[in-house]
Amino acid sequence: MSEGTDAAGEPEPFADVDREAVRTALIEWYEADHREFPWRETDDPYAILVSEVMSQQTQIGRVEEAWAEFIERWPTTAELAAADRSAVVGFWTDHSLGYNNRAKYLHEAARQVEEEFGGEFPRSPDGLQELMGVGPYTGNAVASFAFDNGDAVVDTNVKRVLYRAFSVPDDDAAFEDAASELMPEGESQVWNNAIMELGGVACTQTPRCEESGCPWRRWCDAYATGDFTAPDVPTQPAFEGSRRQFRGRVLSTLREYDDLPIDDLGHRIRIDYAPEGEYGKEWLQGILADLSEDELVEIENREGGTVARLRR
The missing domain is CATH 1.10.1670.10 (Helix-hairpin-Helix base-excision DNA repair enzymes (C-terminal))
Known part of the structure; x- marks a missing residue:
């Protein structure tokens, strides 16, 4: 290999x-x-579990409001476990939080924590998956955010x-x-x-x-x-002729050379490059300035003119 x-x-x-x-x-x-969400400000595994369950296929803005109301009404696993399940499901429905089974599983998980784990949450991803409705992703998220004990x-x-x-x-x-x-x-x-x-x-x-x-x-x-396709982005955003496309060409070209005078670089990245034209030095210097700000390219003014190189 x-x-x-x-x-x-x-x-x-x-x-x-x-x-x-x-x-x-x-x-x-x-x-x-970073965005400030209340569940990021706590290491309470119960509060984090509630946020993870609510966030499944539900817009984050709606989750934030519902989460605060839910935690205010049932602030601990003990209080949630003692609640009438119909009240929990009713809350879920009233706040349009998706499948009611999630509310039932959350209620059952709270009961498990109280009755089977002595009021303490398991601390590992595998241990957390013993709770009703907690799969590999949710178990790992709670272990990570509550106990700093998760996987990626x-x-x-x-x-x-x-x-x-x-x-x-x-x-x-x-x-x-x-x-x-x-x-x-x-x-x-x-x-x-x-x-x-x-x-x-x-x-x-x-x-x-x-x-x-x-x-x-x-x-x-x-x-x-300039190719921003991804598994959940099946179509490629149009970038033919865009700055993104030519930024990519600049980087690809500079990978082949220690450095290049700006006009030599211009002629290599587009056929219609003309130093004093619409797509000339001023246009190329703007792209190079962006790449320099991003710490991808270095620009040096020499006696013979401006040269560009990849930043090492």
Whole structure:
């Protein structure tokens, strides 16, 4: 198996990526600014479980309001377990939270915590799956966010991020392996929150790379090429002739050279490049300025003119 490929000769995700730099960039981005949800401000496994169950196929805005009312009405597993099940199901229906079975399972899970676990939640993903209605994803999420004791969370957002940024194949096992490899050991709480946030506000179906200040632009394959398709994004956004397309061409071209004078670069990335024309130096300098701000390209003014190179 050669360096950078797997046993089948396919490109290996992260082969040429500084994993520590990737991890640090994401965590710093998340900690500097992220959406504030009340369940992110607690490590109470009950409150987190309620948020996870409510969030299944329900818009986050509706969940936030319903979650606050639910926790106010039944603030502990003991109080939920003691409640009449019809009241819990009625709450679920009144707040349009999806299938009523989720309310029944949540009520039963609270009873299990009280009667079978002495009022204490299991702390591991496997242990949490002993609770009614708690599957692998929910068990791992609660273990991560309540106890910092989970594995890498892999949801639709995370798959989209890994597929675009590091060309991870559209395969569940590949996503699981890649997510586990990238997550720093012992930091499941902050890491899973951060990578899910990245998929939720930056690497959305319609990407918001610049607007969100995506911390992975310098490593991202999709950002370099302009191809933002993903498993849950079946059609490719139009980018023929766009800045995204030519940004990708600039990076691909500079990979072949130590550096290039700006006019040589221009002629290599588009056939109609003319230094003083509409698509000339001013246009290309704007693209290079964006790439320089993203720390992907370096620009140097020499006596003979301006040259560009990939940032090392």
